[in-house]
Amino acid sequence: MKTGNAPSCENPSGCLVRLYWMLFGNILLLGCAALMMKTGAIAIYGSAYFAVAASIIAARFADIRYFNGQKADASGPATMDDMKKYAATVFAIYLLFFIVLYVAKLKI
Numbered sequence: 001m002k003t004g005n006a007p008s009c010e011n012p013s014g015c016l017v018r019l020y021w022m023l024f025g026n027i028l029l030l031g032c033a034a035l036m037m038k039t040g041a042i043a044i045y046g047s048a049y050f051a052v053a054a055s056i057i058a059a060r061f062a063d064i065r066y067f068n069g070q071k072a073d074a075s076g077p078a079t080m081d082d083m084k085k086y087a088a089t090v091f092a093i094y095l096l097f098f099i100v101l102y103v104a105k106l107k108i
Helices: 012-039 042-066 080-107
Strands: none
Touching: 012 042, 012 080, 042 080
16 A cells, blocks of 8 residues: 555565665665775775675666656656766765775775
C-alpha cells in the first residue's frame, strides 16, 4: 500500500538497489575511508573506496533506467539528466572527501 508521497516499490530488486545507493553504499564508503585512515593502506582501501563510489553511481543509474527511480522530492520519475547531475555531484563530493582524507593521513 502506498502512503503519502512515498514512492511505491513494486519490485523487490528495485528496492534493494535504491537502498544500496541511498544507504548501504555510503556506509561501505565510510568503512573504506575509516580503514584507510586506521591502517594507512591507501592503495588497497583507496581502490576499494573508488570502486564502492563507482558502484553507488552505477546503482543510481540502474535505479533510474531499470526500476523507475524517483526524484528525491517525489515530483515524479527521475530522468537521465537527473542521473548526470547526481553522478557529477556525488563524484565531486567523494573525490573531495578522499583528498581531505589523504592529506590528513599524510599529516598524521
